[in-house]
Every structure is written in structure tokens, then in C-alpha cells.
Amino acid sequence: MHRSAPRQIERVPRPYRAPKLHALGIGVARLRHQKGWSIDRLAEESGVGRRTIINLEGAIKTPRIDTLYVVALALDVRLAEFVDVL
Template identity: 45%
Template sequence: MDDETESLALAIGHRVREQRQAREWTLDRLAAEAGVSRRMIVNVEQGAVNPSVGTLLRLSDALGVRLPALVHTRGAASDLVEVTRRGEGAVLWTGEHGGRGVLVAGIESPDVVELWDWTLEAGERHASEAHSTGTRELLHVIDGEVVIEVAGVAHGLAAGDALTFAADVDHAYANRSSSTARFSLAVFELGVGSSHRTAGS
């Protein structure tokens, strides 16, 4: 891991441990609630791994907190405004050719909205597991061409095109062209963690 990635991994680990301990949960309890291994929880809390977006989503839902609360170093904020400056977003995915998925902003749970800035280099693809029931995504292509796969059906988009889709099924973003593609992505998820809060969190 480079310094930026290591710093983010340590910050995520601290926040996950803090949230788990606030609920007086054991490592085994969080592992069971999130559907990930105990070893993964240990590695995340120690900052020893750069967890996947899927793992982070499972942890945030199990803990009943929004994903940005686990990954963001807060920028300037007040009761009305929270600012994330250029370069302050959390890089949560890096492609094999240098593409990046950056979480740049989000609003509080239980109804979560996340704003992402994605870059896919030629030939890169990011697959996502189905999110919780009712989750929707809105995507707008800024540069290049992107193929969005939703439940096995591919939808080709060019610069200026937009797509809204149900994200509670398996989906993926791919760049099948020979040039860089960039898109903005908003994720809307209802009731994050609500099923776990009633179980004692």
C-alpha cells in the first residue's frame, strides 16, 4: 500500500473498531452481522488491508452507519454545509491500469446518498454485488464511453448520457474502449443498518 492508501486503511480500521466497541460487539458478532470473516474484521481494524467497496458496504450496513462516516476525513463543515475539497475524497477502488473510484460526498443515514467520481482506464471493469433492497444509482458520463451491466444486460453510454438503475441486483461498470472514461455516480440507499439497529445496536 502507498502512504495515502495506508493512511485511509488505518482511519477506516479505527472507525470500524470505534463503532463496534460503542455497540459492545465482539469481533465474532460484527463478522456475523456483516457476513464477512472474523479474520477480515481483524485485518480491517488493524489497517492491514485496503478493504473492497463490497466489504465496506457490508460493514457500514451492519453497524448502521453511512459509508462516508467510515471512510471520510471530514473537510470544512457546519450544521448546514460540509465541504470536501479536490483531492480529499476517499479512493475506495483502484483499477489495474490506474482507474479510480472516489467517494467524494455523502449524507447521513438512515437514508444514504453517496456521490462518487469514477475514472475507468481502457479495458477496466468494476463489478459490484447487489446492494440492499430498493437501492438506486444515477450515473452521468462526463468523458469517454462506459458500459453499465445491470442483471446481465449491458447498456452502452457515451459522454453526456445518463442512466438510472436498480442497484439491488448485481451490476458492473466497464470501459471497453481504447480511451479513458469518467463518470459521476450517485447512490441512494434507504434505511441503512435499520435491520441491525433493531437487533440491539
């Protein structure tokens, strides 16, 4: 059996996170922590999926406006506070 040389493992770059999207995620996480809520609790209170909250806080995907709206309602803040960041 012939063994080939070990392959080099390439480092995959982390996805680019837009600064404003990142700031929005940090803001949502901060508000969630101030309420003492877990990610699951915010997902339940806002009616969106757990993965949606993770994506929002981690600036993984650009959130839809209706998602921002229900998350803002759950956190008892005005949607404008989120939109101003963007």
C-alpha cells in the same frame, strides 16, 4: 560436529499502514466497541469473515467496497462515513 557462529536475527519491519486506512480501521473498531460487539459478532452481523474484520480494523489489507458496505450496514452507519476517511 562443527558449530557455526550464531546467526544474527534481523528485525523484520512492520508493514506500512497507510494513515487513512489506519484511521478507517480505528473508526470501525470504535463503532464496534460502542455497540458492545466482539469481532466475531461484527463478522456475523455483516456476513464477512472474522479475518476480514481483523484485517479491516488493523489496516492490514485495503478492504473492498462491498465489504465496507456490509460492515457499515451492520454498524448502522452510512457508507459515506467510511469512504470520507479514505
